[in-house]
Amino acid sequence: MQFATWNVNSLKVRLPQVLQWLADSPVDVLALQELKLDQDKFPLEEIEAAGFRAAWYGQKTYNGVALLVRAPLTLEDVVLGIPGYDDPQRRVITATVDGVRVIGAYCVNGEAVDSEKYPYKLEWYAKLTEFVREQMAQHPQLVLMGDFNIAPADADVYDPAAWQDKVLCSVPERAAFAALLELGLTDSFRHFYPDEVAYSWWDYRMMMFRRNLGLRIDHVLISDALKARATDCVIDKVPRKWERPSDHAPVVLTVTG
Incomplete structure (x- = not known):
């Protein structure tokens, strides 16, 4: 069974890519972020025609x-x-979904550490953490996945010095991410690839993807019960190479059973 997360940066624009990726991939559960669509504009007919059900x-x-x-x-x-x-x-x-509690999240960006949106980000993370704590108490098998807008460590940043104390990499943000892990969650990609240099987001500008200058800000966090079933977690860079791509790549967790 496969769980995946993907910030598609407009489902209206990226619907063909999503449908193509679903056709090419054996993913069973996909969390999407940045739909940029009103509730009544969701392309349910196309999603169902592809063999999927949806909540949005x-x-x-x-x-x-x-x-x-x-x-x-x-x-x-x-x-x-x-x-x-x-x-x-x-x-x-x-x-x-099939006994697994799935939380899909598009976490606040924060804009800049001196922005009024930055305190909102930290407050929002505190609320998310409490919600996840409550959900974990009820659902031992749990996955929290999405665009976290946080690179947890310098290893997740192409240029740690340039990003030091900047939004996505600041100490309070990383502490907020660590607070989620302290609930008993595991960063599944790092669980399988503790030393690999890999990113899930690349700025559209300055050929950042071609130069592989990115950040790892899309994550799949799993409870201990689900970790016992996990066999791999990968970042699929293929859709990032397509025409009119999202600036994010999907992250895919595979579990047994």
């Missing part, structure tokens, strides 16, 4: 998240957003 939490311009599952799998007990947190931005969607 749409928002135009910037946000929006979705979970896709390959039929006959189903999405059960769907939760939109973070319960109890009055957040106007639609960034989280949760459902149970």
Whole structure:
């Protein structure tokens, strides 16, 4: 069974790539971020024609998240957003798939450490952490995946000196990421590849992808119960090479059973 996350940076623009990737890949559960679509604009007909079912939490311009599952799998007990947190931005969607609690998240970017959006990012992460804690208490088999907008360590950054104390790499952000791991989650890519230099996002400018100058900010975090079933986690760079690609690549976790 495969779980994947992909920030598609506009599902309207990237729908052909998503459908192609689903046709080419044996993924069973896909978390999408940055739909940039209103709730009533989601392309359900095309998704279902590709053999998938979906739940989504749409928002135009910037946000929006979705979970896709390959039929006959189903999405059960769907939760939109973070319960109890009055957040106007639609960034989280949760459902149970074949006994696994799946949380898809498009985490706040923060813009810059001196931006008013930066405190919102840290507050938002605190709310996410509490929500994940509650979910883990109810669901031993759990995966939290998405665009975290945090590179957890210098090994996840092409130029650590240039990014030091900058947004995505600042000490408070990395502490927020560490707080999620302290709940009992494991960064599945680093679990399998502790020393590999690999990125999941490359700026569109200055041929950053061709030069492999990127950041690893898309993650698949798994509970201990799911880690016991995990066999691999990879970053699929192929879609990043396609025409009109997202600036992110999918990250794919494989588990047994």
